[in-house]
Amino acid sequence: MGANLDITDKLQNYINKFGLKLNPVQQEIIDYNKTLGDIKRMQIDPTQCHFLHLIIKISNIKNVLEIGTFTGLSALSISLALPEDGKLVVLDKNEETSKIAQNFFKKANQNHKITTIIKPASESLNDMKNQKFDMVFIDADKMNYKKYYEKSLGLINQGGLIIIDNVLWHGEVADVKYSDKYTINIREFNKFVCEDKRVEQVIIPLGDGMTVCRVL
Numbered sequence: 001m002g003a004n005l006d007i008t009d010k011l012q013n014y015i016n017k018f019g020l021k022l023n024p025v026q027q028e029i030i031d032y033n034k035t036l037g038d039i040k041r042m043q044i045d046p047t048q049c050h051f052l053h054l055i056i057k058i059s060n061i062k063n064v065l066e067i068g069t070f071t072g073l074s075a076l077s078i079s080l081a082l083p084e085d086g087k088l089v090v091l092d093k094n095e096e097t098s099k100i101a102q103n104f105f106k107k108a109n110q111n112h113k114i115t116t117i118i119k120p121a122s123e124s125l126n127d128m129k130n131q132k133f134d135m136v137f138i139d140a141d142k143m144n145y146k147k148y149y150e151k152s153l154g155l156i157n158q159g160g161l162i163i164i165d166n167v168l169w170h171g172e173v174a175d176v177k178y179s180d181k182y183t184i185n186i187r188e189f190n191k192f193v194c195e196d197k198r199v200e201q202v203i204i205p206l207g208d209g210m211t212v213c214r215v216l
């Protein structure tokens with residue numbers, strides 16, 4: 001029977017050495033986030049940056065919506081993979097981190113592709129009725145995931161992708177000893193997506209786990 005490898009630090013270093021390289025500004029964001037203490041864990045893992053890059057390239061994606069930007073690592077990774085005429089709309093309610101992200105976008109010469117909207121994501125999504133995207137990346141407040149997912153389905157082109165981060169919730173989703181409201185919320189969300197006939201979905205065990213849904 002096949003089995004996934006355990007990714008040790010040694011193996012991860014090997015992957016980093018021979019895999020795709022980060023852009024200098026992506027690395028700068030990671031280094032900056034390290035100075036922030038515990039909240040650095042908000043950013044996606046570099047392996048997810050590479051995954052997003054590849055999926056955008058091979059799916060010919062041009063218009064992307066991101067819900068939850070923080071200091072901009074995932075958004076910059078998405079933008080760098082888009083063609084020159086590609087567009088990315090990023091939503092976050094935090095003014096301070098959004099401004100930091102905007103500075104990084106500018107530094108990487110990506111600001112012409114990116115529109116930042118700073119307010120609660122539900123409000124931004126309600127204002128967006130006539131826009132269509134090829135991909136939505138959801139990485140904001142987890143208790144609203146189902147709401148963001150439903151809104152995203154209304155904003156996505158057929159065959160488009162909805163990618164949701166943190167679906168394995170530090171592994172706690174699969175461990176019965178965890179029954180706090182956040183773990184239960186992600187479990188229920190994963191069950192809902194699994195049973196949703198509007199999409200076909202794969203859970204990718206990168207970072208904290210991400211579900212890739214193709215809209216049917």
Ligand SMILES: C[S@@+](CC[C@H](N)C(=O)[O-])C[C@H]1O[C@@H](n2cnc3c(N)ncnc32)[C@H](O)[C@@H]1O
Pocket residue numbers: 042043044067068069070071072073074075091092093094097119120121122139140141
């Ligand atoms: C996990 S972080 C996003 C990480 C980012 N994708 C990255 O790779 O660095 C979650 C973000 O969601 C934002 N957020 C939380 N609740 C929100 C809400 N109701 N509306 C908009 N943004 C929200 C937070 O301000 C935070 O920046």
